[in-house]
């Protein structure tokens with residue numbers, strides 16, 4: 001018989017014994033035995049290491065917490081109060097209800113995704129959106145892939161494999177760290193041929209390179225997240241298109257954030273559209289589905305039918321294609337563009353971008369006392385004018401007047417650290433609130449707060465004594 005070691009912590013029960021406790025059996029019935037077994041083993045090993053006490057109630061609670069932690073959804077909704085409307089890390093464009101309904105339907109059962117109902121034979125998944133894309137951009141043909149990075153990669157690989165591609169030195173862009181044009185070019189199997197200088201590239205630089213480099217393609221990238229200012233020059237799109245046609249070389253423009261409408265109708269600064277580019281004689285344009293268009297993540301290629309056909313024949317198209325749920329959402333969003341007068345109310349991205357500064361200020365005033373109650377004596381909350389950004393590389397220097405709640409930490413020697421502590425508390429809320437830190441305070445830009453009731457309810461719930 002072994003003597004229980006005196007003065008030591010009690011030995012934890014066996015795994016089998018814990019699994020037989022009624023609370024734990026109930027947990028296994030609700031959530032499945034494997035998860036609960038894993039949680040029991042982990043919990044008992046924490047007991048043995050002395051991390052938690054070994055009594056039955058503590059173990060039962062720890063197992064329950066562990067199971068719940070594993071089951072909690074990883075992808076969860078947050079309030080985007082960063083002031084960046086199209087925030088890549090927060091999922092970019094919110095979708096309209098029409099798109100969500102179409103996605104649910106496409107996801108729920110079989111559809112004619114690649115089936116031609118008229119002739120009863122295999123069809124093309126692009127067919128569901130190509131008509132709309134052509135109507136809205138004036139293109140002859142269109143195809144869609146997973147995202148715009150994929151669209152650029154596929155277009156380069158289809159039209160210029162092992163050949164040279166001319167790009168202005170001022171446009172060798174990096175977007176969000178992982179999309180760098182020279183890298184994409186290499187991975188697409190193309191040879192980058194730089195033209196001009198960082199600040200100035202002229203049409204004659206391209207004309208000279210046409211003769212020397214024997215290029216397969218000319219690429220122009222919309223410098224969407226920065227501006228070159230001062231002594232600058234770029235070859236104009238129309239002139240470059242004519243030059244390309246004289247030499248029978250396709251001209252591709254990567255527009256990034258292609259808007260399908262004139263943003264000036266919403267009081268926003270003008271942004272080049274795919275329709276403008278095609279009207280200038282550009283052969284192919286690529287742009288994102290989830291930037292200013294306000295749709296799902298997708299990369300859209302529009303332009304000349306013969307070039308789009310070459311892209312479709314590339315086996316890489318199969319690897320980069322988008323799924324039925326995305327196509328359903330994209331079709332639904334494109335349909336909303338049929339009525340340009342109602343876009344600002346129906347496409348959430350455009351609705352948020354066109355929100356009037358005073359309506360944002362009113363909302364901030366309404367919520368100020370509620371957030372101030374929640375913050376208590378940790379700091380003060382004021383309504384302050386700020387500027388929002390469009391984000392995702394759209395309209396880099398144009399800022400939209402907006403209003404924010406400024407959560408200013410009370411005193412303390414390190415206001416930066418206190419602001420970070422407030423930001424962390426906001427991130428730990430049931431529906432995390434993501435703001436930004438500026439000058440030792442947390443700013444919550446109200447531009448993107450549409451579900452005011454949910455925001456209010458969460459803060460009132462938590463400030464209740």
Ligand SMILES: *Cc1c(COP(=O)(O)O)cnc(C)c1O
Pocket residue numbers: 147148149150175179221222223224254255256257287288289298299392393
């Ligand atoms: C955003 C952007 C991309 C990348 O698009 P994704 O849809 O994020 O893949 C490429 N080029 C430009 C000019 C962009 O602005």
